Amino acid sequence: MKKGFLSIILHAHLPFVHHPEQPSPFEERWLFEAITDCYIPLIRMFDRLLAAGTRYKLVLSLSPTLIAMLDNELLRERCLNHIKQMLALADKEMERTRVHAPAYHNLACMYQRLLSDNLYVYETCYQTNLLNAFIKHLEAGHVELITSAATHGFLPLLNQHESAVRAQLFAGVQAFEQALDIHPSGIWLPECGYYPGLERLLKKAGLHYFFADSHGILHASESPRLGVHAPLDCGNGVAAFGRDPDCSRRVWSATEGYPGDFDYREYYSDIGFELDLDYIRPHVLEGGIRVNTGIKYHKVTGGDRPKEIYNPVAAANKANEHAFDFLTQRRKQIEHLTPHMEKPPIIVAPYDAELFGHWWFEGPLWLESFIRQADMQDNNFELIGCTDYLVDHAQPMQKATPSESSWGENGYHRYWLNDKNDWIYPHLHQACRHMEDLANDYRNIPSDSLMDRALKQAARSLLLAQASDWPFIMKSGTTVEYAAKRVTDHLARFNYLYDSITNNRIDHHQLSALEIMDDIFPDIDYHYYCTAD
């Protein structure tokens, strides 16, 4: 019997970016890069662990927008092209380095092999649909899949209208069920954003647990007897797991975290910015605008020294060392916690999935090494899914309501509500009020009628405008113009549909065009917005 448990949560999310109206939109590369750098490496890790018979379980939250994009025919086709173009560049790099830069030739060969393998996994193993891979490992019993809010709306700032939160939750659960054919037991609340009372809607949506940041648990209505190492019952049976701060720091911290090690690959050294433009031009944006290509030859190095050449063997060794360190820390933590606990403690370690492989190139290797080492007999903890912990070890749970919180700046909502993005909220709130009016007034419209289609499209437009990514980008200062345009475009589309519906002059042609461009949540139920009985 293990003394305690560790639950690793990987939250995979990207905003819905889908532009059939453009030939090769830059922002769709977010998905392609996440697929090649993060999701395929993680899937290859799952495949290797399965083949080795390693005993483990982790939780993977797939946001409904990411699910929709992974399943989208156009994006899958474009992603395949992207991988092939990257492979073409890697081939070209092998030739270039053989003659002109022999010091980099081995690395060029490494990228060529890596990209060939990625292409094989994406195209041949999973037929360009990575959802197949996640379902495979779900069925193998090693991955617990959970959902998130429909478009990753930051719920504490949307609950001016409860219907907005209801729609985010219910549409998120519905999209997840339709894509994966299972009901999610838990949810990753976007940005860990929780407010007291949310558990009521979570229960209605059939969800059994969520995650709160550490202080959300520690500042609960009743002091948590077991700290963040046991879930709380919010009073209605919905459980709140708390994030373990030390696990976060070991991976996230810019100063103490593993990813900053000098032997690891430097993200900001990329041939897209370093090689002659004429050479790299076919692989960057139109007009010769340089972008990252994913081929990077240097390591972090440290200090002000010139960047040294990346050594994948040294980096792999370091990833193993860091995995062992993480394992040792967790063992000590379990030893420390167990005497004070009335039930086996659970350490909850959530991370953005996109950290692994993209920003932290060695992240999947670190995770795989940790999982393999954790599967040793003399280990005092076991990797577990949250549902298994709730069923087998959590009862009885202390009843208390977590406090309002997020995992953002200083633990609350400032990053999503500040002078860079506050202008969006009056528009979002008004659109929600209008959507409620539509849902109430047209609640008995026959399904599949033109009016029904317009109402569904209005709901899609509103949901897409509510994504937490847009205010986040506006604050962080990257691609601000795109984020602002997405909010204003979706709200304009919503306003257009509201006007069309209320004046009973729906243009079939224009509605169809909007359905193609914002092709998400095909069976969305606009009745989520009904406020009347």
Next chain:
Amino acid sequence: MTRSWRSRYSPHLTFSSEQLRQVGQTISEEFSLRGSGATVPELVLMPVDPYHLHAYWHIDAGDTPAVQKGQQPGGKSDLRLRIFCQYKAQPGQSNSEPWFDVAVGTERNWCDVRLPLDNLRCRAALGIKSDNQPFAPLLFSNRVQAPKAGPSAVRTAAAERLKGAQLDRPTAPSDRPTASAASNRYDERLIDAIIRQALSDQNIRVKLKPQADREQDCKTEQTLIAPALSSHTIARRHIE
């Protein structure tokens, strides 16, 4: 070859990319966002953190002359945001609802409000307060609850023993980290920003600046908080 697109709901209709783009552009132009968003008079409060609320409002056109009448040189006005805080002073005492006023200009329709305590349940009224005249409310807000800034008062012995694992408490306004301190501590926001930025391929390093003190713009003109509240460390700022 020009590619065409079909709606899954109307497969007989086909669109070129250019046609889709034109539909999107036409709608964006004809239904672009106008004004602040609100079309009905309203005052909305939103919690930001334990010590801050965000307020926005839309004043009815009929009330605009009254608001403008109170406008003074230099952008000052008689427009006030009155914040009511539900507060239980002591056990056995009845709940009180002390309030304080925040002077707001007419040039914008939002304000950040600094709260004296965390975990307050608040509502607000927007109105006009002229010299020697009682406050004349124009709009009333929703009620909101600001988050808690610390743990519940009752702490069990078991929780004390686990304290070693309880890190990263959020900061109150008085101990908010400076820019240099913030850069030395674990900051998930920074890391998250870098990841997202990395995915955006912009390759521009994020340099986070200290949070601007926006509430300085919304000057607390009067502090009319009940004694029970004022006994706490409150950022009382008597301006002008």
